[in-house]
Amino acid sequence: MGSFLISRFGQGLAVVLLASILVFLAMRLIPGDPAALLAGQDATPADVEAVRERLGLNDPLVEQYANWLGGVLQGDFGESYSRRISVDRLIGAAVLPSAELAVAGYFFALVIGIPLGIFAGLRPGGGPDYAATGFTMFTLGIPNFVLGILLLWVLGVILDVLPITGRVAIDEDPLEAIKFLIMPMIAVGAGSAAVLARFVRASIIETLSQDFVRTARAKGLQERTVVLRHAMRNALIPVITVAALQIGFLISGAVIVEVVFARPGFGALIISGVQSRDYQLIQGMLVILVTVFVVVNTLADVAYGLVDPRIRVR
Amino acid sequence: MADLGPTQPVLQRERFRLRILTWRQQSQWFDVSYRVARERRGQIAIVILGIFVVAAIFADQIAPYHYETQLRGSRLLAPSWSHPFGTDEVSRDLLSRMIYGLRISLLVSLGAVAIGLPIGVAIGYTAGYIGRWVDAVLMRLVDTMLAFPGILVALVILTVLGTGTREVAITLGIGAIPIFGRLARGQMLQEKERDYVMAARTLGSGPVRIIMRHVAINTLPPIMIQAALVMAFAVIAEASLSFLGLGASPPTPTIGLILNAAREFLIIGAWWFALMPIAALALMLIALNFLADAILEATSPYVRNK
Numbered sequence A: 001m002g003s004f005l006i007s008r009f010g011q012g013l014a015v016v017l018l019a020s021i022l023v024f025l026a027m028r029l030i031p032g033d034p035a036a037l038l039a040g041q042d043a044t045p046a047d048v049e050a051v052r053e054r055l056g057l058n059d060p061l062v063e064q065y066a067n068w069l070g071g072v073l074q075g076d077f078g079e080s081y082s083r084r085i086s087v088d089r090l091i092g093a094a095v096l097p098s099a100e101l102a103v104a105g106y107f108f109a110l111v112i113g114i115p116l117g118i119f120a121g122l123r124p125g126g127g128p129d130y131a132a133t134g135f136t137m138f139t140l141g142i143p144n145f146v147l148g149i150l151l152l153w154v155l156g157v158i159l160d161v162l163p164i165t166g167r168v169a170i171d172e173d174p175l176e177a178i179k180f181l182i183m184p185m186i187a188v189g190a191g192s193a194a195v196l197a198r199f200v201r202a203s204i205i206e207t208l209s210q211d212f213v214r215t216a217r218a219k220g221l222q223e224r225t226v227v228l229r230h231a232m233r234n235a236l237i238p239v240i241t242v243a244a245l246q247i248g249f250l251i252s253g254a255v256i257v258e259v260v261f262a263r264p265g266f267g268a269l270i271i272s273g274v275q276s277r278d279y280q281l282i283q284g285m286l287v288i289l290v291t292v293f294v295v296v297n298t299l300a301d302v303a304y305g306l307v308d309p310r311i312r313v314r
Numbered sequence B: 001m002a003d004l005g006p007t008q009p010v011l012q013r014e015r016f017r018l019r020i021l022t023w024r025q026q027s028q029w030f031d032v033s034y035r036v037a038r039e040r041r042g043q044i045a046i047v048i049l050g051i052f053v054v055a056a057i058f059a060d061q062i063a064p065y066h067y068e069t070q071l072r073g074s075r076l077l078a079p080s081w082s083h084p085f086g087t088d089e090v091s092r093d094l095l096s097r098m099i100y101g102l103r104i105s106l107l108v109s110l111g112a113v114a115i116g117l118p119i120g121v122a123i124g125y126t127a128g129y130i131g132r133w134v135d136a137v138l139m140r141l142v143d144t145m146l147a148f149p150g151i152l153v154a155l156v157i158l159t160v161l162g163t164g165t166r167e168v169a170i171t172l173g174i175g176a177i178p179i180f181g182r183l184a185r186g187q188m189l190q191e192k193e194r195d196y197v198m199a200a201r202t203l204g205s206g207p208v209r210i211i212m213r214h215v216a217i218n219t220l221p222p223i224m225i226q227a228a229l230v231m232a233f234a235v236i237a238e239a240s241l242s243f244l245g246l247g248a249s250p251p252t253p254t255i256g257l258i259l260n261a262a263r264e265f266l267i268i269g270a271w272w273f274a275l276m277p278i279a280a281l282a283l284m285l286i287a288l289n290f291l292a293d294a295i296l297e298a299t300s301p302y303v304r305n306k
Helices: A002-028 A034-039 A045-055 A061-073 A087-122 A127-141 A144-158 A174-208 A211-218 A223-235 A239-260 A266-275 A279-307 A309-313 B007-026 B028-038 B040-057 B094-130 B132-146 B152-161 B165-191 B195-202 B207-218 B220-243 B255-265 B271-299
Strands: none
Touching (some): A002 A279, A002 B152, A034 A045, A061 A279, A087 A127, A087 A174, A087 A223, A087 A239, A087 A266, A127 B271, A144 A174, A144 B255, A144 B271, A211 A223, A239 A266, A239 A279, A239 B152, A266 A279, B028 B220, B028 B271, B040 B094, B040 B271, B094 B165, B094 B220, B094 B255, B152 B220, B165 B207, B195 B207, B207 B220, B255 B271
16 A cells, blocks of 8 residues: 555646746746746846846756755746736736635536436436536537526526626625625536546446345345445546546536636636746646646545555555 | 440449449549538538538629628518528628638538547557557647636637637647547547558568558548538537627628627627528528538448448
8 A cells, every 4th residue: 555655746846846847947937037027128238238137048948947946836926927926926916716626626527417417326317417427518519608608697687597708806805705706616617526426426326236236136135235335436436536537627617607707716817827927827827727627636545545446556 | 246235324323332432442532521511410511511511602693782881761661572591780791701701611510520530640640559658748748638618728829829710720720630530539549559550560660551551441431520520619619709790800701700790789689690590500400500510420330220
């Protein structure tokens, strides 16, 4: 078990490191001189040179990377070139709104997707199965931000039951905050809910056709016991991996959905960063997002190994 | 002469069927297309995509107006006979704009596959065939790119390239490389142990010939399925990115830009402005997904026999 843990975390760490190098190098490919941008339009070449020196842009690439990484590890992401304030402050302000949306969306995906998949898988061809298929088709044709617009139209305009845009902090007015959260939450989570439902359905159907289920039935167990104690436990193990993978798509989905509902957060920040080619900002945000994604997947792998000892051997 | 009666047409039909059979045996491409065209989902996909492709190619002839033409006094008109999809906030015909917009969607998604598929598959085959350190290095790179979920990798590349439609196509193409790479590598690992590869090698074929003439043909279906799914993803990503203002800039008509403009007019009841592009987008996405399903069903014996 120890070596399994070490190898999984080692792999995760390697991917995060490589990703940070990739982002760092990609950002150096951007044409234009950030120092000139930061120094302003009236700056003399000497001013620009001074800024370059201060930012360490004259150092060799390896040293620049090491310095940046060292800063990141201490929570210092450098200074945003377009906004001239520290990136960690910008990110700090955006983390909470985005995290609450991602968590709510994930909650929605799990609460809708898994039960739907279970009911669909227990009776293929039944009512819930049709509902699951219809839901899947719907999410295939309607991507998250489009679903956001549709929700805005139906719930916000026609029925007029939910506020359309903006956000209220959860510690200010919890009830109001939840109202603002409902539509973005559905828009972010629906796609993942459909993926989960489909996967759970397939997993349950497969498990129910296995020998041990037949044995359980043959020895006279009640159908309820067969399903809940024997089939379900085994069927839901592989779901861990799929559910963890969805977190990445939730994060990237939240970036767009936030813009649809004019919520503050990573979305607005990342887009202004791309538009102004603010690489200090972009590389900081992406390293955080990739780290979250990799950590979650590594944890899922480990959890998978914990519940299913066969995995550890490989 | 005896009356041949219906024999002649029957003979012709038989001859035609035989010809199709030979074509199917000669070309895997033709065989897969033939089977897809016989699946229900494949037929739906072919019809829908066919309409979109024809509309895209003949956009100049089909669209009632140019996409920039502003029609005096026709601001935000609901659908009618003269404007089947209504008009937008600056009095432009929405149907015309959508025909041009879907053309951009198709071009970007085709461009993404045209860039991502050959490069990704070449990398995957190379890694899978050579193995050892080449495989390890290439796959670490691929894994790293796959660590950026969804459109995040597109955001990195767009920061470097700058914004615009062409940039989006290139970006999505680069983003598709690891997807095709992973798939092709897995296929190669599976195929290179097969007897036919051994036979080809025994007969003196070099690696390039083995890959191009033998393995490539046998791994075609899964790669075609992935291509259809990558196209669907590219359509969504293009719409998302232009919605965010990172793709084409106005007045270029793209689905994303139209939706972005339409969002604020939903409040005053201009439903067609958003709903028409959403419907078109949904049709295109479902058609592409159906196409992928149909290829899978037509080519995988396991699924087919179920």
